[in-house]
Amino acid sequence: MCPSSPVSIDTCYVKRQAMADAGAPAVSQHNKPVKNSWWHNNQQSMTPWLFLAPGILFFLFYVIFPIYQSFSLSFYSWDGLGEAEYVGAYNYEELYWDDAFYTSLRNNLIWLVMYLFAIPAGLFIALFLNQTVTGIRLYKSLFFFPFVISQVVVGLVFTWFYDPTFGLLNYILGGVGIPPINVLGDENFVTYGIIVAGLWPQTAYCMILYLTGLNAVDPEQIEAGRLDGAKGLRMLWHIIIPQLRPATFIAFVVTIIGALRSFDLISVMTNGGPYGESRVLSFYMFEVALSEYGFRMGYGASIAVVLFLIMLVFIAYFLWSMYQEEKAR
Amino acid sequence: MFPTPIERTSRSWQISYQTLLPLALILWLLPLIAVAIFSFKPASDFANANYWGWPSSFEGFTNYALVFTGSDMPQYLLNSVFITVPTVIGAVALSCMTGFALGVYKFKANIWIFFMFVAGNFVPFQILMVPVRDLTLQMGLYNTITGLVLFHIAFQTGFCTLFMRNFIRALPFELIEAARVEGVAEWRIFWYIVLPLMKPAIAALSVLIFTFIWNDYFWAVVLTQGVESQPVTAGITSFNAQYRAAYHLMSAGSIVAALPPVAMFFLMQKHFIAGLTLGAVK
Numbered sequence: 001m002c003p004s005s006p007v008s009i010d011t012c013y014v015k016r017q018a019m020a021d022a023g024a025p026a027v028s029q030h031n032k033p034v035k036n037s038w039w040h041n042n043q044q045s046m047t048p049w050l051f052l053a054p055g056i057l058f059f060l061f062y063v064i065f066p067i068y069q070s071f072s073l074s075f076y077s078w079d080g081l082g083e084a085e086y087v088g089a090y091n092y093e094e095l096y097w098d099d100a101f102y103t104s105l106r107n108n109l110i111w112l113v114m115y116l117f118a119i120p121a122g123l124f125i126a127l128f129l130n131q132t133v134t135g136i137r138l139y140k141s142l143f144f145f146p147f148v149i150s151q152v153v154v155g156l157v158f159t160w161f162y163d164p165t166f167g168l169l170n171y172i173l174g175g176v177g178i179p180p181i182n183v184l185g186d187e188n189f190v191t192y193g194i195i196v197a198g199l200w201p202q203t204a205y206c207m208i209l210y211l212t213g214l215n216a217v218d219p220e221q222i223e224a225g226r227l228d229g230a231k232g233l234r235m236l237w238h239i240i241i242p243q244l245r246p247a248t249f250i251a252f253v254v255t256i257i258g259a260l261r262s263f264d265l266i267s268v269m270t271n272g273g274p275y276g277e278s279r280v281l282s283f284y285m286f287e288v289a290l291s292e293y294g295f296r297m298g299y300g301a302s303i304a305v306v307l308f309l310i311m312l313v314f315i316a317y318f319l320w321s322m323y324q325e326e327k328a329r
Numbered sequence: 330m331f332p333t334p335i336e337r338t339s340r341s342w343q344i345s346y347q348t349l350l351p352l353a354l355i356l357w358l359l360p361l362i363a364v365a366i367f368s369f370k371p372a373s374d375f376a377n378a379n380y381w382g383w384p385s386s387f388e389g390f391t392n393y394a395l396v397f398t399g400s401d402m403p404q405y406l407l408n409s410v411f412i413t414v415p416t417v418i419g420a421v422a423l424s425c426m427t428g429f430a431l432g433v434y435k436f437k438a439n440i441w442i443f444f445m446f447v448a449g450n451f452v453p454f455q456i457l458m459v460p461v462r463d464l465t466l467q468m469g470l471y472n473t474i475t476g477l478v479l480f481h482i483a484f485q486t487g488f489c490t491l492f493m494r495n496f497i498r499a500l501p502f503e504l505i506e507a508a509r510v511e512g513v514a515e516w517r518i519f520w521y522i523v524l525p526l527m528k529p530a531i532a533a534l535s536v537l538i539f540t541f542i543w544n545d546y547f548w549a550v551v552l553t554q555g556v557e558s559q560p561v562t563a564g565i566t567s568f569n570a571q572y573r574a575a576y577h578l579m580s581a582g583s584i585v586a587a588l589p590p591v592a593m594f595f596l597m598q599k600h601f602i603a604g605l606t607l608g609a610v611k
Contacts, residue, residue, distance in 0.1 A: 048433075051519070056427070058486055062483030080463075132334060133347065139354060145591070145594075146358075146361070150543065153584075153587040160364065161359075168363045209606055217330075222330070222331050268566070304456040304458065307456065
């Protein structure tokens with residue numbers, strides 16, 4: 001098991017050490033009485049379940065079971081306190097006629113599409129920073145900085161940045177002679193304004209994924225490409241980007257999830273306004289179920305179900321890709 | 330290396346790159362720099378509409394001191410610590426075990442349990458909101474730190490399991506097989522062989538979860554209400570209500586609220602990035 005080739009000496013040492021720590025019999029087991037208990041025979045098949053039990057129970061209780069509850073709640077009318085009343089598909093029917101629902105749905109779509117811009121933007125910054133000049137490490141950290149800050153603070157920062165009276169944006173725009181824009185007060189700009197705020201940390205996230213990916217790009221292939229006369233964009237497209245596939249996949253996953261989870265920014269920056277124009281499903285659901293607009297838990301649950309079904313399409317795709325990869329191993 | 334290393338390019342591009350770098354950084358962090366500048370200004374500058382001019386006096390110390398003495402900010406910060414630290418410990422402990430079970434043992438349900446954790450981790454919060462709030466109310470844990478922590482642990486276990494399981498999969502399996510041949514009990518394999526090898530994963534995951542939980546806002550709003558249990562992300566809105574239009578104080582407050590994860594990031598940068606980019610390279 002431990003061949004004496006110089007390469008494996010290290011692992012063998014680690015192995016022996018670990019085994020000694022684990023209390024393995026050092027020489028042989030011949031003198032040991034043979035255990036024949038139930039536990040001894042079933043140890044291998046039982047152990048994983050014992051290790052899984054606490055995690056699974058917690059997860060079933062707080063995540064899986066509530067999903068089921070929300071589904072069933074969406075067929076009830078409930079104010080959160082009294083008796084829930086079964087109303088069949090009424091909540092969904094109301095949803096069908098609800099303009100605010102369509103506004104939210106449309107904004108969700110805008111979020112999804114616009115948010116994907118974080119991926120090329122992140123790649124662009126990663127390419128820009130993938131150098132070895134002095135101090136580049138600090139630059140990379142500082143570029144990554146927005147991701148570490150909470151979305152609440154990002155929201156506040158951008159609210160002030162957009163402010164029509166003192167915001168830096170309008171100060172700069174004024175400098176080049178453009179009249180002030182009230183980004184968050186204008187129903188045409190508001191969603192885009194919030195998305196830009198969201199793109200800021202999201203781009204940083206994609207950037208760090210690509211920086212790591214670029215580190216692992218095979219230098220020989222680049223040299224081979226150079227010899228074949230590939231340069232700049234052609235090199236990027238045909239040699240680099242295919243090798244960045246795993247990073248792109250993760251960037252795609254986290255960006256989609258991030259786009260559909262958008263809540264903090266909207267809540268902090270506009271609270272859904274003006275006139276509910278910046279709502280998305282996640283925010284509208286919260287508003288319906290828990291804010292001063294009334295405690296309509298059943299109706300909120302039906303909105304959540306719609307959001308869940310949208311997300312499910314992506315979840316299914318992610319799981320399918322992961323499954324393909326597992327099989328390939 | 331791509332793009333071409335700067336040392337191998339023309340002198341003029343080298344110089345432009347070196348000047349572009351700081352400019353790009355300033356542009357990138359501009360909204361944040363603006364807030365930082367605000368936090369050093371005196372109140373009178375805002376009254377006189379001197380927003381972007383030179384501060385008439387440097388009041389950074391007064392502003393930040395007021396954040397700590399003139400509001401509930403210290404309590405909110407403390408709450409955040411009491412929410413974040415137990416969550417990190419709980420979620421990492423649970424996922425070390427689930428990750429071990431799913432990463433080492435081959436059994437039929439393995440992949441499905443794994444997918445349950447992964448899928449649950451991607452679910453929108455809103456589908457959980459009403460039932461989880463109700464559960465928490467029924468257990469008498471609404472508006473308590475415990476209620477928030479328990480939910481966070483459960484939910485984060487999804488992501489943590491994904492992370493731990495993939496990490497354990499990449500460990501040398503012969504080590505475990507060899508131990509089994511030697512007759513080492515399974516739990517001892519976990520405790521003495523696998524766990525020590527998981528140290529880097531534990532470090533990376535702890536930093537990540539710390540940041541995620543510290544920055545959580547949604548569940549703080551759904552499951553807690555007052556100054557006795559709300560974390561700083563939710564507290565900052567009350568703080569801003571207290572100091573409405575006092576931009577110098579709101580800026581200072583925001584920076585204080587944002588600082589702990591930032592400090593965590595700069596202290597544990599290597600682990601943080603290793604955690605975030607696990608799987609970005611094959």
